[in-house]
Amino acid sequence: MDAVIDSDADELLFESPLLSPPDSQSWDLREEYADDDILQDYFDDSRPLSTFELDDQCEGSQGPPTVVPTRDWVIGRIESMLERIVDGLLTESEQLTISLKTCSRLSRRELGPAQDTGTIPTPKDIQLSYPGNNAQDARRFTVVVRILELIHCCLIDGVVMTKRYNMYYRHPDLFGKQSVVDRYVDDIARTLGVSRSLLNVTAAAKGLIAGNFSILPQTPFRSNCFFKGLLVPTMQAGDTLEMSCVHWILVIEKEVRPFVASMIQLTHSQATFRSVLSSPLWNELGIQGLILTAKGYPDLVSRKFLRELADNSPHIPMYALVDLDPDGMHILSTYKYGSLRLAHEDVAHMDIPGVYLPNLQWLGVQSHHINRAPGNEGDTATAALADVQGVMKLTARDRKKAHHMLEWGVCGEHGSEPTWRAELQRLLMLNIKAEMQILDELRGGLVSWLSYQLEVMQGGSADDEILF
Amino acid sequence: MSKQYLTLHTLSGAHPSDIFALAPTPKSILSASGSSTIHVHDTTQADFPLLQSLEGIHPLGIHHLATARDVRRAASAGFEGKVKIWSEGEDGAWKANGEISDQLKPGDVWAIALSADGKYLASSSINGKINGSFGMCIDLSRDGRFTASGHENGSIYVFDNDTGRLTHSLAGLVKPVRSVAFSPNTTLLAAAGDSRTIALYDVKSGEQIANLAGHGSWVLTLDWSDTGEYLLSGSHEGKARIWRIETRQCVATHSHGDKPLWTAKWLPKSTRSEMFALGGGNNAISFYREAAG
Numbered sequence: 085m086d087a088v089i090d091s092d093a094d095e096l097l098f099e100s101p102l103l104s105p106p107d108s109q110s111w112d113l114r115e116e117y118a119d120d121d122i123l124q125d126y127f128d129d130s131r132p133l134s135t136f137e138l139d140d141q142c143e144g145s146q147g148p149p150t151v152v153p154t155r156d157w158v159i160g161r162i163e164s165m166l167e168r169i170v171d172g173l174l175t176e177s178e179q180l181t182i183s184l185k186t187c188s189r190l191s192r193r194e195l196g197p198a199q200d201t202g203t204i205p206t207p208k209d210i211q212l213s214y215p216g217n218n219a220q221d222a223r224r225f226t227v228v229v230r231i232l233e234l235i236h237c238c239l240i241d242g243v244v245m246t247k248r249y250n251m252y253y254r255h256p257d258l259f260g261k262q263s264v265v266d267r268y269v270d271d272i273a274r275t276l277g278v279s280r281s282l283l284n285v286t287a288a289a290k291g292l293i294a295g296n297f298s299i300l301p302q303t304p305f306r307s308n309c310f311f312k313g314l315l316v317p318t319m320q321a322g323d324t325l326e327m328s329c330v331h332w333i334l335v336i337e338k339e340v341r342p343f344v345a346s347m348i349q350l351t352h353s354q355a356t357f358r359s360v361l362s363s364p365l366w367n368e369l370g371i372q373g374l375i376l377t378a379k380g381y382p383d384l385v386s387r388k389f390l391r392e393l394a395d396n397s398p399h400i401p402m403y404a405l406v407d408l409d410p411d412g413m414h415i416l417s418t419y420k421y422g423s424l425r426l427a428h429e430d431v432a433h434m435d436i437p438g439v440y441l442p443n444l445q446w447l448g449v450q451s452h453h454i455n456r457a458p459g460n461e462g463d464t465a466t467a468a469l470a471d472v473q474g475v476m477k478l479t480a481r482d483r484k485k486a487h488h489m490l491e492w493g494v495c496g497e498h499g500s501e502p503t504w505r506a507e508l509q510r511l512l513m514l515n516i517k518a519e520m521q522i523l524d525e526l527r528g529g530l531v532s533w534l535s536y537q538l539e540v541m542q543g544g545s546a547d548d549e550i551l552f
Numbered sequence: 553m554s555k556q557y558l559t560l561h562t563l564s565g566a567h568p569s570d571i572f573a574l575a576p577t578p579k580s581i582l583s584a585s586g587s588s589t590i591h592v593h594d595t596t597q598a599d600f601p602l603l604q605s606l607e608g609i610h611p612l613g614i615h616h617l618a619t620a621r622d623v624r625r626a627a628s629a630g631f632e633g634k635v636k637i638w639s640e641g642e643d644g645a646w647k648a649n650g651e652i653s654d655q656l657k658p659g660d661v662w663a664i665a666l667s668a669d670g671k672y673l674a675s676s677s678i679n680g681k682i683n684g685s686f687g688m689c690i691d692l693s694r695d696g697r698f699t700a701s702g703h704e705n706g707s708i709y710v711f712d713n714d715t716g717r718l719t720h721s722l723a724g725l726v727k728p729v730r731s732v733a734f735s736p737n738t739t740l741l742a743a744a745g746d747s748r749t750i751a752l753y754d755v756k757s758g759e760q761i762a763n764l765a766g767h768g769s770w771v772l773t774l775d776w777s778d779t780g781e782y783l784l785s786g787s788h789e790g791k792a793r794i795w796r797i798e799t800r801q802c803v804a805t806h807s808h809g810d811k812p813l814w815t816a817k818w819l820p821k822s823t824r825s826e827m828f829a830l831g832g833g834n835n836a837i838s839f840y841r842e843a844a845g
Binding site: 451452477480483487490491496497502505506509510512513514515 | 686788
C-alpha cells in the first residue's frame with residue numbers, strides 16, 4: 085500500500101514543476117518520450133521458458149507477508165532472486181525472467197469506469213525476460229537487475245539511498261528518466277510486499293545526517309553505529325540521543341565533496357566515491373562530530389531535529405557552513421531564526437514557533453576566507469582563493485536579494501546580526517560570491533579547512549572553560 | 553629609495569563596521585561605512601576630534617562618498633539606492649542639500665565622483681549603462697574635462713565631458729577594475745583592480761605607459777598626492793602602498809590590519825609634510841604623515 089501511495093506522490097513531484105523536489109535539477113522534457121518505449125511493451129508476455137518468482141511467500145497478495153519483514157529477510161529474498169538469475173546464466177538457460185507485480189502501467193482507460201473511483205487497483209503480474217522480443221525487453225531486464233543489485237548493496241551496508249542521486253544518476257543512460265527508476269523500485273517493493281523504506285530507498289531525500297551518535301531505542305539500524313549517512317529521523321517520544329562522542333554539530337548547506345560520499349554515498353563514479361570514503365581525514369574528523377545537510381533551504385524535519393539536538397546537548401557547539409552568497413546567508417538565517425523576516429518582530433509569527441537555533445554559529449564561507457594572497461604563510465587557512473574559478477560575480481538577482489536582506493531587522497544597523505549585515509555589504513562592494521566548494525581548492529581540501537576551523541573554534545571554547 | 557611615513561593617529565572604532573569611503577576637505581575628513589552615519593573629523597588637530605555626525609542618512613549603509621575639491625560640497629551613495637548631496641555652511645556644519653533619487657532603484661547608481669567645482673556629479677551604474685558591464689569605479693579629472701570609469705569586465709573608458717564622447721577605451725586590465733584616478737594635472741590615469749597591478753595611462757594618447765606591480769591582492773583604492781608625485785593604493789588584504797611616479801617604484805608599504813583596505817586618501821596639502829588616511833574593514837581610520845627631513 086505504501087508503495088502505491090508513494091508512487092503517486094512521486095509521479096506528482098516529477099510532473100509538476102511547482103512540486104519538484106528541492107534538490108531537483110530541471111527535467112529534460114525531451115527525454116520524456118524517448119524512454120517510454122521501455123515501459124510500453126511491458127505487458128507483452130514472451131512465454132518464458134523459466135520463470136523466477138520474486139516472492140513466493142506472499143504470492144497472490146499485495147499485503148505484507150505474515151512474517152513481519154526484516155532487513156535480513158529482504159536481503160535474503162533479493163539474494164535468492166539474483167542467485168537464480170546467475171544460476172540461469174550458468175546453466176545457459178535460454179531465457180531469464182523476472183516476475184513483478186505492478187500497478188503503475190495500468191492506464192485509466194484500462195481500469196474502466198467502475199474502477200476509476202480512487203480505489204487502489206489490483207496489481208497485475210508481469211514478466212520481464214532476457215533475452216526478450218526486442219532490445220527494450222533486454223533493457224528493462226537490465227534495469228530491474230541493476231536496481232535489485234543497488235538495493236542489495238544498500239541493505240548490506242545499512243545506508244539509505246535516494247532514487248534520484250544514488251540510483252538514477254548512477255546510470256542515467258540506462259534508466260533514461262527518473263520515472264523508470266521510480267516505477268521499478270515501487271514494483272519491487274510491491275512484489276516483495278514491503279514498504280519502499282524497508283528497501284532503504286527513499287524519494288529525493290531532504291535532510292541527511294552523518295556522525296558518531298546514536299538514537300536509542302530504535303531499530304537495529306539506528307543504534308550504536310557510526311552513521312555514514314542517514315535521513316534525518318523524526319524523534320519519537322521516549323527516544324534518547326547518545327551524543328557523548330560528538331564535540332560539534334555542523335550544518336552544511338548542501339552535499340559537497342567530500343561530504344557527499346560520506347553522507348549519502350552519492351556518486352557519479354565509483355572511483356571518486358571510494359577514494360573519498362577512504363579519506364583518513366574524514367574518518368578522523370567525522371568521528372568527532374555530527375553533520376547535517378538539508379540540501380538548500382532546510383525543511384522542518386531537519387530543523388526540528390537540530391532543535392532536539394540543541395535541547396538535548398546545549399553544550400555542544402553548532403556551526404553552519406553555507407555558500408558565500410545571499411541565498412547561503414538566507415539559508416543560514418532559516419536554520420537560525422526560521423522565517424527570518426518576522427523573527428525580530430514577533431517570534432510567535434514564525435512559521436513554526438520555537439524551531440530556531442539561537443546559538444548557531446557561522447563557520448563560513450565568509451569573505452575573509454577568500455581574500456588571502458599567495459606569499460603569505462602557506463597553510464590551508466591562508467592559501468590563495470581570490471583568483472580561483474569558484475569566485476563568481478553576483479547576478480542581478482543576488483544583488484536584489486542582498487539589498488532586500490539588508491532591510492531585515494536582524495541585518496539592521498542595530499540588529500542582532502551585525503556580521504551578516506557587514507558580509508552582505510562586502511559582497512555588494514566587491515560584487516562577488518563563492519560557493520563552499522571553493523574551499524576544496526585549498527591545499528588539503530575542504531575537510532582540512534574544516535578541521536582547522538573547528539579546531540580554532542573549539543580552541544576558543546576551551547579557553548572559556550578554563551575561566552570557569 | 554624608500555620613504556618614511558609615521559603613524560600620526562588612529563581612530564579605533566571610528567565606525568561600527570567596514571569603512572567604505574573617506575573624503576577629505578581642507579580641514580576635515582568625512583567618513584562613511586556600513587552604518588547609516590557619516591562622521592566628520594577635524595584634521596587640523598593632533599587627536600582628530602569628531603566634529604559632526606550626520607546620523608541615519610542611509611539606513612542600509614553607505615558605499616560611496618565624495619567631496620568636491622574646491623567647494624564645500626559632498627555627495628553620499630547608500631545601499632538603499634539614494635544619492636544625497638551635502639553642503640558645509642559658514643559655521644562649518646554640514647547640512648543636507650538635496651538628493652538624487654529620481655526613479656533610482658537600489659544599485660542603479662554605484663560609484664560617484666564630484667567635479668572640483670561641485671557642479672557636476674558623475675556616477676557609474678551596476679547594470680552597466682556604459683557598455684554593459686558593471687561600472688565599479690569612476691573619477692572626474694580635476695580640470696573637469698574628462699570622466700573615467702572602470703568596469704567589472706576589465707574595461708576602462710575615458711569620456712570627454714565637453715563632447716560627451718568616448719575618447720579612449722583602454723586595454724590592459726582583463727580583470728575587474730576597482731579604482732580609477734586622474735593625476736592632478738590630468739596627464740595620467742591610474743587604474744587597478746583584481747589584476748593586482750596598477751596601470752598608468754597617458755590620458756591624451758590612451759597609451760599604457762607603466763605597470764606598478766607589488767600588491768599581493770586585489771587593489772581596491774587609488775589616490776594621487778596633491779603634487780602628482782605620489783600614488784597611494786590600498787588592497788583587499790589591508791596593505792597600503794605609496795608609489796613614486798617618477799621612478800615608478802613603491803617607496804613605502806603600510807599595513808592596516810588584514811581586512812580589506814577599502815579607501816586610502818591623501819589629505820590636501822596644508823603643511824610642509826603630506827598626510828594620508830586609511831580606512832577599511834578594521835573599522836578604524838589611521839592618519840599618516842611624511843617623516844620630516
